[in-house]
Amino acid sequence: MTPNIAAAKADLAHLEIEEREATIRSMSRDFFWYSPVLKARLDHVVADFVVYPKSEDEILEILATCYRHDCPVTTRGAGTGNYGQAMPLAGGCVMSLKNLNRVKEVHPGRVIVEPGCLLKDLDAHCRADSGQELRMFSSTWATATIGGFIAGGSGGIGSCTWGALRDLGNIIRLRVATMEETPRILEFRGEELARVSHAYGTNGIITEIEMPLAPAYDWVDLFVTSDSFPEAAAFARDLAKEDGILIKLASVYEAPIAHEYFQRVKPHVSAESNLVGLMVAPHAMEAFLTFLGRRPGLRLIYRSDAADWDRKPGPVFEYGWNHTTLRALKVDPSITYLQIRYGGTDPLEKVEAMRNAFPDGEVMQHLEVMRENGNTIFAGLSMVKFTSEQRLDEIVRIHEEAGCLIFNPHRYTLEEGGRQMVDDRQLKFKREADPKGLLNPGKMISWDVPDWDYSRMYAYEKLQAAE
Ligand code: FAD
Incomplete structure (x- = not known):
């Protein structure tokens, strides 16, 4: 051929x-x-x-x-x-x-859209139409498309409440074109969605998408600090478990990430500050502040609805997920990262084991709270000071031997970036x-x-x- x-x-x-x-x-x-x-x-x-x-x-x-x-x-x-x-x-x-960027229809709880629509344009359209927004989006909301998110992404802002894209209900329907002598158009729902979602466009082209929506809010962005990393991580996890407090993001950054790499946050933290980034619904703020008041080790340093910083930090979600790595790379080009799933009954135990395995700052913890089957787990996007491919592979191996699931971001294939197995x-x-x-x-x-x-x-x- x-x-x-x-x-x-x-x-x-x-x-x-x-x-x-x-x-x-x-x-x-x-x-x-x-x-x-x-x-x-x-x-x-x-x-x-x-x-x-x-x-x-x-x-x-x-x-x-x-x-x-x-x-x-x-x-x-x-x-x-x-x-x-x-x-x-x-x-x-x-x-x-x-060019395929049209929002076709908005209904209560769902939207039908072409794949090339930017996530931010889709949200703006749904908000103007009926006060709705996407349940979840990648931190590249301002630049990425909905089709690319479904075919290449996994979750992000909103996953602390709604889980991952692959979880049932987070995609409603996909329309898909095949690559044959006479290409066909197929419609996938339910079990069939897994054929093409997160398949990198290797087996069909998504031409139309139906996604679920949630009520839109003017989310309050917040930064909270703690001198203790385990305390900061437990705070984020426990907040996500408070079913009455609506949040859209809970990110945890081990010291000195905020001080070293978050330029606009730096004047407000020390090299010992562990940082938590949050998005909380405005009507949940009182409950959130009550929850925070019960944790004396945590300190609120920023809220977007108060004009208390001379230089605003911008959206807090643009510090989270893979934007953390981007910010670090701008300061130190030798930084790279890993993608880890800390699941099981006590995900923080595994996180602590990894902190102990790399005590000298070679691996820095960055956690994102996620819902998974009714539990609260962590996606880890640890930052790694890169020295060699061999050492990077060794760091991966140390994680795997400790029972941490790695989605290797240093591989270009579906299987190696996933669970290292064939998706039948x-x-x-x-x-x-x-x-x-x-x-x-x-x-x-x-x-x-x-x-x-x-x-x-x-x-x-x-x-x-x-x-
Ligand atoms: P592309 O990069 O253009 O495409 C992604 C994949 O999908 C490719 O394999 C492409 O061939 C395929 N594809 C695209 N459109 C179609 C289609 N219509 N039919 C079939 N296949 C198609 N990802 C997350 O999941 N969560 C995050 O929070 C996140 N944060 C990020 C932060 C930064 C700073 C960066 C650089 C990346 C991040 N990503 C994240 C990865 C990426 O930005 C997202 O997955 C994004 O949604 C991809 O959208 P895109 O339009 O850029 O897709």
Whole structure:
């Protein structure tokens, strides 16, 4: 199967096609460079051309044309993913969905939207329409698309109340185009949603999305400090368990993260301050302050509804989730990160074990409170002072041996970034919907090497060679 890229491009010439080399290069990249491991391997990756469909019909035409000419297609929302998810490893076509950005319908509790709509535009539309907002969004709310969030993201602001995107009820319906001689349109609900959500666009293109909504609030942003990290973490966990206090975010940052890396917070904290970032509904503020009053070790240092800081810190959620790493990288380029799930009956016990395993600041704890099956757990986005790939792998191993689940952000495949196992639903659907394996090639190991054993990092055979 030899791709005929020139023929595919020529057949699509009547559509909006990007010709500028610099733009093609930037449209071939995402935030893979967060990882020194991926930076070393993917920096040179570039598409042959970029196309911007304006409708579902144009998507179908692009897929049929590329199928005919064996041309790989990598779909792009806004390219804010962290693992090279939207990068065309084997070249070919990048299909940007930025023009499919219409909010189609808003109803009580749900919205129907095209995939290229930015999360912030979707929220603004739902709020203006009927005082509603998304249950959850990635901290890249201002720049990321809803399609990219579903195909590449996992959860974020709102997950402390609603759980993760993959939890039942957090996506209602997806409309999906297949990559066949004559592409089909399928509609997925319930069990079927797992075929294409968080599948990196490897087995179908999401062309329409139905998402649940919640009432919109003018959330109060807050920062609270504590001299004790365990106390700060327990405070965030216990707040999330207070069912009567509505929150949208509870992030915990071990000292000295706030002092070292949060420039606008720095004047208000010391190097010993552990920080908690929160979003609380305005009507829950009194209850929140009562809860806080019961914890003498915690101190409120900022609330967005009071003009008490000369330089406002901006949205507190833009300190949380993967924005923490971004802020640290701006100060210290040697910082990288891990993604950890601290579950079980006492997640904080595992967190403490990891703090004890790295007492010298090589790994700094950053926790995000999440709901999971009625329990409160932590997503860890620990910051790591990078020295070598070998040491990074060792740090991963130390976590795994202590029973912490790692979603390795230094890998570009679905399986290695996930639970290191084949997702049969996604693989089975790929066989049906992308028989030539042209959708975002190189991202699903089980498609390329069914018996891969995960003992080392997967290297996609057809990855473009660096010049
Ligand atoms: P892209 O990066 O363009 O795409 C992501 C993946 O989805 C790619 O594999 C792409 O091929 C595929 N894709 C895109 N659109 C479609 C479609 N319509 N059909 C099929 N496949 C498609 N993620 C979180 O989950 N939570 C966070 O809180 C979070 N915080 C972040 C903070 C920072 C600073 C950064 C850099 C990243 C963060 N991320 C987070 C990762 C990323 O920003 C989000 O997942 C985001 O929602 C992705 O949206 P996007 O439009 O940029 O998608």
